[in-house]
Amino acid sequence: MREPRHTTIAPSAARLTESLRDIGYDFPSAVADLVDNSVTAGATRVEIVIEYAGADSRIMIADDGCGMTANGVNEALRFGSRRPYGAGDLGRYGLGLKTASLSQARSLTVLSRGGKRVTTRQLSLDTIIEFDEWLVIEPAPNSVYDRAKEMLGEGTGTVVVWEKLDRIFQEQKPEGGWARRRVEKLAERASEHLALVFHRFLEGEVVPKVEIVVNGEKLRPWNPFAQDEPATKRLPRQQFELTVGDNTGTVTLDRYILPPRNAFSCQSEFERLSGPRKWNRQQGLYIYRADRLVQWGGWAGLRGIDEHLKLARVALDFSTDLDAAFNINVAKMRVGIPTQLRQMLERPIHEVCLRADDAYRRAAGPRTTDKVRVKAPTSVDGGVTLLALRAAAMAVGESAALRKILGELPNLSPDIATSLGLHAPASGEVDESVA
Ligand SMILES: Nc1ncnc2c1ncn2[C@@H]1O[C@H](COP(=O)(O)OP(=O)(O)OP(=O)(O)O)[C@@H](O)[C@H]1O
Ligand SMILES: [Mg+2]
8 A cells, every 4th residue: 555645743842842841740749750760760769859049949859779871861851751661660651750840940950870870961941942952961060960979879870950940939039038938848848748649668568668858858658547546447448340441450449437536546646647638638539550649639529528528538549551541640640530430439438438427426426416417429319318317316316226227127128228328247347336
């Protein structure tokens, strides 16, 4: 067959690079995307320096991973780097290093040692715009890059330096108190974010364990599930096999009911577990891709945030085989739950919400109990009926009797029990004190 007549239309480097700055990162998620690269490179230590110096303020992210050769660094700086991706790989698009960096800075410099020598290369937005070419340059040595080299030490590793932080200063003057406080605040926000999204790596739940240091301070992992608290309840794990198009993968659900304030081992732990967005907005699904948290806070459209559900936190894990099904975005900040999975999740999520609501009511005491309702998903009529029964039983002080009745229903009328969302408790299920 004759090849169709064609014309090659190369994109404008200047226009495209500028547009890609707005792909959706904020400062903490941009830093996290670089830490993804360090983790993928096998780093055990990532050191982040967020340094205020007026217009010369800079961010440095150094790791002791496998590093890169000169060719490797050039390829890494290509928009759409070429490399194969294995299962569990945190990378996917070949874009993160460039898009995350340029979303915050006009200049990105990579210093890396994969073998004996350190290679230094720079991608500068101003140069790309001036020449309208995808240019990578070798910058002249200076004291900043000397310091970055020192951070590399003698072994393999990579340092990424962000300079000309125009997006961070948002058209304000980079000198003065406001700018200084902004940089300090960003360092705090980045620390909080990294302590959460990489908590499994920091805890050593994933091998190799990674240490992350921000401005000299080693991050303490923030695990949302208060697993060390004796009063935390965990419902039995649920697993779902999901096939979407040609891809099959596993989704795992771990449901927790955290203790109310008075059942925490100490007040400071209760405050700490409140999290960056505080209890109410930290409820809901925590969605992990390859052990790295990508989305949290709220129920991903399965139900609304509700004060009475603030003790419910649920880990949802999916494998990278399901990337397409979950529609992971370039910034690794957002996913969409596949429709098929939404239906599968309805009942287990409803169950944890009921139990969390109950734990909340018990802790709140009898005066508030009769005002409280769990919002059932509108599509589950049985769930609404069950709630109405529970509320009515509570109003007349017969909750214990209703519990007995509901316990017997699956044996006597299994169909009605199923339509109410009841099921026979499996062995090892949650302690009845939460139900
Ligand atoms: N810290 C690092 N250590 C070693 N290699 C790195 C490092 N950072 C980047 N690389 C290399 O550069 C390539 C490009 O990184 P980039 O973040 O742009 O894309 P990616 O990680 O492959 O995919 P994604 O766009 O999903 O992040 C990586 O595939 C990796 O080979
Ligand atoms: Mg990456």
